[in-house]
Amino acid sequence: MIQTNLKFEQHRADFDYCQSITKQSSNAFYTAFSKLPQTRAWSIYAVYAFCRTADDLVDIHHDIAGLVALRRSLTDFAAGHIPNHPMWRALAVVFETYDMNIDAFFDMLSGQEQDANFTQPTTQRELERYCYYVAGSVGLMILPMLATNHQTITQPAIHLGIAMQLTNILRDIGEDYQHGRIYLPTECLHHYQLQSTALGAHTPSTHFIELWEHEAQIAMTNYESALTMLPTIDPVARPSLLAATALYRELLIVAREQQYPVLTQRVFLTTNRKTQVLQQVATTIQALTIH
Structure with a gap:
C-alpha cells in the first residue's frame, strides 16, 4: 500500500489536474466520490477527466477531429505508449493499480461518436443502448475502484x-x-400522441408529463437494479456509491415537485436539498452497518 500511495504522490500534479476538472464540471459526482480514500478518489477523477474531455469535444467544441485524435491516443495508451499529458499520466497509474477494463473506455468514445453524428432514437431499446455507451460504460470504468470483486456486478x-x-x-x-x-x-x-414540437413548448402538456413519467420510471427501475450491487461494493466505497445514486435520483423527484419545468430550465438540487439527501444516505449506511 505504501508503494501504491507513492505512485499516486509522484503524480500528484496530474491527479490535481483531473480533480479540478471533476470539481468544476459535476458537483454531484464530485460530492459523492470525494469522500473515498485518496487513491480511489483520485483514480475516479482521472476516469472522469477522460470522459469529460470526450464529452466536451462533442458538445462544446464540436471537434470531430479532436475526438478521432482522442481515440488514437487511447489506442496508443492501450498499447503501452502513454501520451505526455496529465490525464494520461494519471490514468497510467490507475491502470497499474486497479483491474481496469479498457474496452469500456473505447465504448464511451463510441457513444460520443454517436452524439457527434446524432440521430433521434427510434425505440426505447436504441435509447438505452446509447445510454450504455455514454454512461453505462462509465459505470464499468469506475467499478474497480469501488469493489474488489467487481467482475460479479458489471450488470448493476x-x-x-x-x-x-x-x-x-x-x-x-x-x-x-x-x-x-x-x-x-x-x-x-x-x-403518447406528441409531436416533436411539443418539446419546444413553454409549459408541459398532460401527454408530455405521461411520457416523462414513463421514462422516469424506467430510470428508477434501473436505479433499483443498480443498488443490488451494494453488498458487493467494498464497505469503504458504499457511502459514495449510495450518495451518487441518491443525488441523481433526487433530480427526478425535484422535477416532479416543481411541475416538470424541464422544457424551459434545468432542474438542479439546492445546497439544502443535497444536505438532506446526504443525511439520508448517512442514516442508511449506519443502518446497514448495524445490521
Whole structure:
C-alpha cells in the first residue's frame, strides 16, 4: 500500500489536474466520490477527466477531429505508449493499480461518436443502448475502484449508468431540443400522441408529463437494479456509491415537485436539498452497518 500511495504522490500534479476538472464540471459526482480514500478518489477523477474531455469535444467544441485524435491516443495508451499529458499520466497509474477494463473506455468514445453524428432514437431499446455507451460504460470504468470483486456486478453498474443518463436526458429535454437533439424515442412520442414540437413548448402538456413519467420510471427501475450491487461494493466505497445514486435520483423527484419545468430550465438540487439527501444516505449506511 505504501508503494501504491507513492505512485499516486509522484503524480500528484496530474491527479490535481483531473480533480479540478471533476470539481468544476459535476458537483454531484464530485460530492459523492470525494469522500473515498485518496487513491480511489483520485483514480475516479482521472476516469472522469477522460470522459469529460470526450464529452466536451462533442458538445462544446464540436471537434470531430479532436475526438478521432482522442481515440488514437487511447489506442496508443492501450498499447503501452502513454501520451505526455496529465490525464494520461494519471490514468497510467490507475491502470497499474486497479483491474481496469479498457474496452469500456473505447465504448464511451463510441457513444460520443454517436452524439457527434446524432440521430433521434427510434425505440426505447436504441435509447438505452446509447445510454450504455455514454454512461453505462462509465459505470464499468469506475467499478474497480469501488469493489474488489467487481467482475460479479458489471450488470448493476451498467444499470446505474443508464439510470443516470436517462436522468440527464429528462432534466435537459428543452435545452437539448433547442440544440436540435431529441433523445426521446420516436415510438414513445407517437405512443403518447406528441409531436416533436411539443418539446419546444413553454409549459408541459398532460401527454408530455405521461411520457416523462414513463421514462422516469424506467430510470428508477434501473436505479433499483443498480443498488443490488451494494453488498458487493467494498464497505469503504458504499457511502459514495449510495450518495451518487441518491443525488441523481433526487433530480427526478425535484422535477416532479416543481411541475416538470424541464422544457424551459434545468432542474438542479439546492445546497439544502443535497444536505438532506446526504443525511439520508448517512442514516442508511449506519443502518446497514448495524445490521
